[in-house]
Amino acid sequence: MRPQITPVLAQALALLAHAPAQVTWQVRRFxxxxxxxxxxxxxxxxxxxxxWLTLFTAGAxxxxxxxxxxxxxxxxRLADRWGAELARTATLRLSAPEGQxxxxxxxxxxxxxxxxxxxEARALTPDENRQLLEPWLxxxxxxxxxxxxxxxxxxxxxxxxxxxxxxxxxxxxxxPGAVLDDHTRxxxxxxxxxxxxxxxxxxxxLLIAASTAxxxxxxxxxxxxxxxxxxxxxxxxxxxxxxxxxxxxxxxxLRAAWGAAAGTVAGVIAVLLLPSxxxxxxxxxxxxxxxxxWLVPPFIPLLAxxxxxxxxxxxxxxxxxxxx
Amino acid sequence: MIEFDGVGYxxxxxxxxxxxxxxxxxxxxxxxxGPSGAGKTTLLKLxxxxxxxxxxxxxxxxxxxxxxxxxxxxxxxxxxxxVHQDCQFLDHLPVAENILLPLTVAGRQAEGEGNLRELxxxxxxxxxxxxxxxxxxxxxxxxxxxARAVITSPDVILADEPTGNLDWEMSQRxxxxxxxxxxxGKAVLIATHDLNLIRASKSMVPARILRxxxxxxxxxxxxx
Numbered sequence: 198m199r200p201q202i203t204p205v206l207a208q209a210l211a212l213l214a215h216a217p218a219q220v221t222w223q224v225r226r227f228x229x230x231x232x233x234x235x236x237x238x239x240x241x242x243x244x245x246x247x248x249w250l251t252l253f254t255a256g257a258x259x260x261x262x263x264x265x266x267x268x269x270x271x272x273x274r275l276a277d278r279w280g281a282e283l284a285r286t287a288t289l290r291l292s293a294p295e296g297q298x299x300x301x302x303x304x305x306x307x308x309x310x311x312x313x314x315x316x317e318a319r320a321l322t323p324d325e326n327r328q329l330l331e332p333w334l335x336x337x338x339x340x341x342x343x344x345x346x347x348x349x350x351x352x353x354x355x356x357x358x359x360x361x362x363x364x365x366x367x368x369x370x371x372x373p374g375a376v377l378d379d380h381t382r383x384x385x386x387x388x389x390x391x392x393x394x395x396x397x398x399x400x401x402x403l404l405i406a407a408s409t410a411x412x413x414x415x416x417x418x419x420x421x422x423x424x425x426x427x428x429x430x431x432x433x434x435x436x437x438x439x440x441x442x443x444x445x446x447x448x449x450x451l452r453a454a455w456g457a458a459a460g461t462v463a464g465v466i467a468v469l470l471l472p473s474x475x476x477x478x479x480x481x482x483x484x485x486x487x488x489x490x491w492l493v494p495p496f497i498p499l500l501a502x503x504x505x506x507x508x509x510x511x512x513x514x515x516x517x518x519x520x521x
Numbered sequence: 522m523i524e525f526d527g528v529g530y531x532x533x534x535x536x537x538x539x540x541x542x543x544x545x546x547x548x549x550x551x552x553x554x555g556p557s558g559a560g561k562t563t564l565l566k567l568x569x570x571x572x573x574x575x576x577x578x579x580x581x582x583x584x585x586x587x588x589x590x591x592x593x594x595x596x597x598x599x600x601x602x603x604v605h606q607d608c609q610f611l612d613h614l615p616v617a618e619n620i621l622l623p624l625t626v627a628g629r630q631a632e633g634e635g636n637l638r639e640l641x642x643x644x645x646x647x648x649x650x651x652x653x654x655x656x657x658x659x660x661x662x663x664x665x666x667x668a669r670a671v672i673t674s675p676d677v678i679l680a681d682e683p684t685g686n687l688d689w690e691m692s693q694r695x696x697x698x699x700x701x702x703x704x705x706g707k708a709v710l711i712a713t714h715d716l717n718l719i720r721a722s723k724s725m726v727p728a729r730i731l732r733x734x735x736x737x738x739x740x741x742x743x744x745x
Contacts, residue, residue, distance in 0.1 A: 433569075434622050
């Protein structure tokens with residue numbers, strides 16, 4: 198069933214009638230285009246095949262676009278989270294002969310207490326060491342018989358005053374067996390990977406837009422070819438190309454917008470139905486929209502409409518030129 | 522309004538006619554006759570720029586038709602009412618909307634709605650207004666085509682065998698309408714084989730006969 202949007206748009210046009218002409222001219226023109234001329238629209242017969250093709254294509258592409266946007270936003274968040282978490286922590290590993298470990302640990306903790314940018318330094322207990330190694334070496338780990346290094350977990354404050362190079366130099370002088378890992382070598386590839394995933398999301402969006410444009414162009418060309426006789430009659434009675442094109446363009450633009458709106462709603466519901474990140478904890482389960490990210494999906498039907506408008510207008514005017 | 526200056530037309534290496542010169546001035550009333558295949562329909566198509574002359578120059582309101590862009594041709598066609606031999610309609614629209622189509626595409630539909638009922642009654646299609654063109658008989662289609670051609674009160678009316686599917690009474694009514702429009706200053710050019718129609722016009726209008734034969738245009742007065 199065709200949506201009845203014309204009265205709503207007519208009201209919008211009436212409201213805009215009192216606004217300054219220079220400001221509202223483009224908006225009024227666009228709304229007038231969407232509101233259309235019912236008589237002019239009737240000049241072109243509805244074509245079921247191309248209508249369904251456009252609706253389906255726009256819907257399917259919008260559905261995929263929702264996931265591409267969700268992926269892009271999720272990788273953004275992931276990059277931020279990984280970056281922030283790793284930037285706020287560091288690890289000190291102490292290797293020392295038996296009998297000196299306790300003294301070296303205390304010395305290291307003393308140094309860390311005095312180090313700017315370190316808000317907390319805590320030596321891991323043997324139980325915590327066991328938990329760390331358990332996934333790799335199994336639960337029956339005779340930890341006391343192994344030369345396990347002492348780990349000290351550092352929590353850094355957000356002041357940015359932490360000087361890893363300075364701390365390393367001091368540790369080398371006072372605690373020679375200490376190795377500081379500020380997580381830089383872990384952080385960089387993870388952030389790079391997140392950045393690439395985000396780029397993939399954007400590329401996917403561009404491919405979706407291009408595919409939508411291509412499909413709608415084909416559908417518009419099919420509709421124009423199927424209506425060659427209609428176009429001939431319209432021309433004989435004095436219709437300009439833009440008049441004929443507008444009837445097709447408006448129809449395809451609205452079809453794409455409605456199809457994309459349906460696809461977007463379906464896509465958002467599908468994203469909402471994904472298991473939550475809190476319960477499953479994996480990256481893919483973190484797909485979704487948060488905060489301002491919710492403002493992005495409503496733009497998908499708008500972008501689909503703009504894509505359809507440009508694709509159909511170009512196809513229509515090109516075809517009409519070729520038919521003349 | 523429409524002028525031919527040494528116009529020729531040919532296709533596939535064959536010349537249909539050449540050296541045609543004529544003028545459709547305001548108030549002119551012409552019949553175009555000639556044997557089948559002489560090029561009457563082609564000549565009419567040159568008048569509304571559906572075809573482009575291969576020789577000479579066709580001018581529409583002073584502008585060379587071959588140099589006009591599509592928008593200019595469209596605007597020129599709004600000043601020309603054409604009754605096509607094959608009565609081309611939009612089959613998905615009712616007859617009334619088809620008749621209003623020249624006004625619709627010009628954004629002047631409101632202007633014609635008042636005249637529509639009268640025009641439908643005049644061509645005897647009041648009952649068929651809501652029917653689709655494929656539901657009409659040949660004669661009804663021709664009358665609808667005539668109504669569509671005159672709804673805009675164009676400067677020039679071109680009719681290609683307009684009485685081909687009409688009975689004599691309707692042919693007379695059609696001629697009367699065209700003569701009335703001609704008296705209002707419209708130029709009329711009717712391509713026809715119907716000698717009775719031409720004779721009937723004699724008492725109504727000083728028509729000129731254009732005879733297209735052997736690739737040439739011969740002009741004569743109203744006498745046949």
